[in-house]
Amino acid sequence: MDIIIGRGKTARRAYGIDEIALVPGTRTLDPSLADTRWTIGGIERTIPILASAMDSVVDVKMAGLLSELGAIGVLNLEGIQTRYDDPEPILDRIASVGKSEFVGLMQELYAKPIQPELIKQRITDIKKNGGIAAVSLTPAGASQYGNIVAEAGADLLFVQATVVSTAHLSPESVTPLDLQGFCQEMPMPVVFGNCVTYEVALNLMKAGAAAVLVGIGPGAACTSRGVLGVGVPQPTAIADCAAARDDYQQETGRYVPVVADGGIVTGGDICKCIACGADAVMIGSPIARAAEAPGRGYHWGMATPSPVLPRGTRINVGTTGTIEEILTGPAKLDDGTHNLLGALKTSMGTLGAKDLKGMQDVEVVIAPSLLTEGKVYQKAQQLGMGK
Amino acid sequence: MDIIIGRGKTARRAYGIDEIALVPGTRTLDPSLADTRWTIGGIERTIPILASAMDSVVDVKMAGLLSELGAIGVLNLEGIQTRYDDPEPILDRIASVGKSEFVGLMQELYAKPIQPELIKQRITDIKKNGGIAAVSLTPAGASQYGNIVAEAGADLLFVQATVVSTAHLSPESVTPLDLQGFCQEMPMPVVFGNCVTYEVALNLMKAGAAAVLVGIGPGAACTSRGVLGVGVPQPTAIADCAAARDDYQQETGRYVPVVADGGIVTGGDICKCIACGADAVMIGSPIARAAEAPGRGYHWGMATPSPVLPRGTRINVGTTGTIEEILTGPAKLDDGTHNLLGALKTSMGTLGAKDLKGMQDVEVVIAPSLLTEGKVYQKAQQLGMGK
């Protein structure tokens, strides 16, 4: 807190993913020896990647495929999947609407009420396929539908909002969700997010979180940053929340994994988040590019359909390969968006990290990837701009 | 002042709006509970937003609409509105002239003398519609037309120049405006601006200002920065002037609101300015995009028509919605330029700030939104550039 913005207002410098890089140590490792296992809510996984609870990223089929590959897909229980019995034609419409009508269409489609029986059905369908039923609700949704999710036998419940706290003030007519009470009531592990500070991460752990999601406005281009001015660059948020995890473990013996969520696009981004202290990452757009993704090459956030303050937009991310190629390769693209697990293992080998704990300890260097005039010129030429 | 530029020249680091972000605390709030009221010159408003005294932003009709919504529009008394009995055809010409003839046309149109009777009429018209008659003059204009404005019964008078000081040196033939004397003479509250330092803000408060406007060349793209080399990034200027406000209140008991003026485009920008200490913001281009704005989708500054040193230019900002959609929503755009009040309330909820005083105390982090090569590439693809 020692940077002076002006008289009486000080700030702390936070660092972004594009400002850091990882430094090889004195030891290297064959990538095949890198151990990437991690555990969340008692479930061990070989890939420390969760697919975001977004309608363009995870549906029942994708949840199954991700479970099979060693990862986890989280199904959004307050989106298209639980508002429409057959989500396919709805997803088709979203993918085909013109840009100018998009916001209006989204506001209309998401105005349809959630059908409690669809919540049950989606969970049952995932489990029928042998998948891990990881599902997501907002705090308000958790109050309302928590019991249904419990009855349906979900394996993991994510209670997620842009910003979550253990001290939420609601209008008198509404009773806010008591996170601690909810955790105790639920038969399955409950994950809370998102948060960005040591204090809130610690509070969520004390409330019983099985894991915490870290990431609010992590990148400069994030919706939360532009519309609300709110955000903390991801590496700083991760390191702070990882410190809460370590202190909480020392005190209680319980290890609550920290999952970095937001602003993560390439294999290098995943490596950097873990090196700053994350146990796993949650990613959206890289998965939305899979041929099996429900978004049909498009990606949008959960704040987009807001009736009063829509934020974020639909992005054409394209379809670049199968979910297997994206997660475990072999890669067909050479830009860091295919074979994310292979990239992580290769990075760990390069850095001499035998497992994720070792990866959390590698040396980090501040190395801003600033844009220079020469690079713009090169890039413009590569893009075929100008003459 | 501890950064050494070279031997014998030191400087202080100032921070810009794009270099900071806001950090959620341990408490959150339902946005409906966020109280955004503020008071200027004894007038309480529910929206801490003023529309700039620019010919493309505020006319009599817009002043009325803004008053109704809970904000304030300031009418420029030295522009088109007081030089032409019927400003509509003039505004049509400005909107339709070609780029190369623009500077010349502006110099010609603004050469027509100000008509004192039109000053009176515009003020009367605003009040007739039930609006708050907030009007603006330069210091020279204030000397000349202050009495007319007083007679016409304006509610608030803004005396505004690019840079204002309490010690202005004029040629012998001219008597500079005595700000303190002018304040005492005028029957309505007088707002002074613009300033950027603790000392000048304090001097303006001591001279009797009802509020001070903060902002000189706040952004790198500002006219004052490019043509004159002058400017201070907005967060630093706001924090310094807010410190003057707090010191002045402690000494005198009088609270003089600080209004951030310039470089503010999105809801996030508004939130950041208040978090740095502002009581309200003055915005131009976001309002010029309203269907009801006099600029017809164009926006230009008051330095543009200068006969000897024209600065700034006409920008095609487009028309994106009604003034109601822009100020209070519901938003039809998802980029942070619609429902500015909703964005502020949502941000306050996210940050746990119950009122604007609480918002002034939220934690700020330095988080530069630097452009990286990858982002240029992405953006270029989204824009459809290259192949």
Added chain:
Amino acid sequence: MDIIIGRGKTARRAYGIDEIALVPGTRTLDPSLADTRWTIGGIERTIPILASAMDSVVDVKMAGLLSELGAIGVLNLEGIQTRYDDPEPILDRIASVGKSEFVGLMQELYAKPIQPELIKQRITDIKKNGGIAAVSLTPAGASQYGNIVAEAGADLLFVQATVVSTAHLSPESVTPLDLQGFCQEMPMPVVFGNCVTYEVALNLMKAGAAAVLVGIGPGAACTSRGVLGVGVPQPTAIADCAAARDDYQQETGRYVPVVADGGIVTGGDICKCIACGADAVMIGSPIARAAEAPGRGYHWGMATPSPVLPRGTRINVGTTGTIEEILTGPAKLDDGTHNLLGALKTSMGTLGAKDLKGMQDVEVVIAPSLLTEGKVYQKAQQLGMGK
């Protein structure tokens, strides 16, 4: 020197023109009261601007026009003007050659030997028109042609190379120019440059310089920076050399003006250079845009025609107005490149600086004009790129 690049290599942070801005003080001034006079080699001028000794910027006619307006134009005595009796058709060819043949043409045209009698004639022509005969030679050229220049009665001689020092090591067959001896021999004041450090500036002053030119690779896009890796951002170089000037004056009583040369494009750049300690600026491209400039809308540097290591290139700067409009207005453009004197006076008024000495003392703030993603997007839209 306290920044550690790596073990055993430390560096100092230097600041560029785009990283600083000027801060208004507690006093303002009517621009008409700003006194911009300065003196070089006993010659007083009302405009602290020199036009660069470049073939695209100054010829005999331009030297006369600049003298008349209150500035100075420096004629390059080793370029087109002294190699060709009639330079006009040569300048036509340079302006009309295609991009791919440009380097070759320049190498050919500048291979023609310098004609000593043309040196004499150009100086005589300038003086015949009542102009100040300020002319430029390289150190090698000064050895060879110094006497001719002296005989011709030049008013000011600039001895200029990319980098100049008082300790130049030449091959045994060549005797390097003894700067101090040369100064004593010459009947007119001699200006030396370019330099960027306190030590070299002081050495040049001790050698008898009438002024020193400051600027080597001042901007990131400079030829010296790209091809040679050499350069110091202008504000740091100016402040250091200005400190040498002040120390030298204190010791000897003689005041040697510091002229900032390079990287200066707008009125704001001029203001910033003076605020960092410069007494005047030397500019090329802004003058090359004058209708009367010999470059016909093109601009190129003196390193461009090098037979072995051509550097820099021909840039199409366009023609935007008369030299009068560019220097003293009234401006027809609103981007800071017209009425440079008016911009300086307005900035001085804004900052409360009565004369150039006062301007050298104004407060400077570090305010990087970094590019953000949002600005690229806006700019791309303004440029009509993308859809």
Added chain:
Amino acid sequence: MDIIIGRGKTARRAYGIDEIALVPGTRTLDPSLADTRWTIGGIERTIPILASAMDSVVDVKMAGLLSELGAIGVLNLEGIQTRYDDPEPILDRIASVGKSEFVGLMQELYAKPIQPELIKQRITDIKKNGGIAAVSLTPAGASQYGNIVAEAGADLLFVQATVVSTAHLSPESVTPLDLQGFCQEMPMPVVFGNCVTYEVALNLMKAGAAAVLVGIGPGAACTSRGVLGVGVPQPTAIADCAAARDDYQQETGRYVPVVADGGIVTGGDICKCIACGADAVMIGSPIARAAEAPGRGYHWGMATPSPVLPRGTRINVGTTGTIEEILTGPAKLDDGTHNLLGALKTSMGTLGAKDLKGMQDVEVVIAPSLLTEGKVYQKAQQLGMGK
């Protein structure tokens, strides 16, 4: 290590090539007096430039040409040259394939096994032409083919991987290369790389390296940075490894040159690397632009054909001149990519450095070449973008 990213995670600031510039001292030098000789493995060369062991850069003919000019070309012994008896049609195919089929084609072409007899033949061919037979193998390749290379009489062997260490952990079935033992066994000097830290550079020197290559993910756009998150900006890595070299020499008396490899494009980049402590540089893309380069105007890295995690891509660098024009001039281009030796000598003259040791001691300044809005605008106009 004193920058706090977050609680419990600290980092060191590293500096990139685009963030530094070189400062002229009090002495200058005629470029013809600059001595650029250096020695690697007992071989003295007049140009401190090595051409990278990449299939687009060096073949037998290019190795000969580079030797003749005073430089060294390193032949990749695990690429096209040793997999195909006649590499020409293969290189033709790579140059003509479409973008979408490129990764697949590369994976297919590089799947063909290495032919040991071709290793021998290429080395013999280079020596037959009077060239220096400098060749490159990966650590695994060194284990397998080291003896053949020795028998063939190579002059210099580069054992090179993205990251090399003296403590590599392999699966049990594989015996990792013992670098120290290998050095002792081999009859020719062995160069190791790449590394970026003091410790690893020192370990490689202790293992007997004849030189060390420095550079892992040196630039923000590097493959290692994007895909793996790994990298250290070049100036910091060079300074650290140069400190290891100096300490090692002080201790043992043996001088092990440090070669900067990666991220080097212009003459200015070469000058900066040497100023940070490098003895020589290894460059790829600048050489790939030679008319004689095997890449036919294209350039690609050795990680591109990886069957599971392809990284980097084929870049169309174009053909801009002969290898002689590129290395020793005369230059036909004015952008710093022709006459690299001339640029180095001119820079040394400018900086007063008589030899490379002197160049390693010149003053460095932090001078970020950040992109500003104005520059994007200018560049866009130069590129003919927008209207």
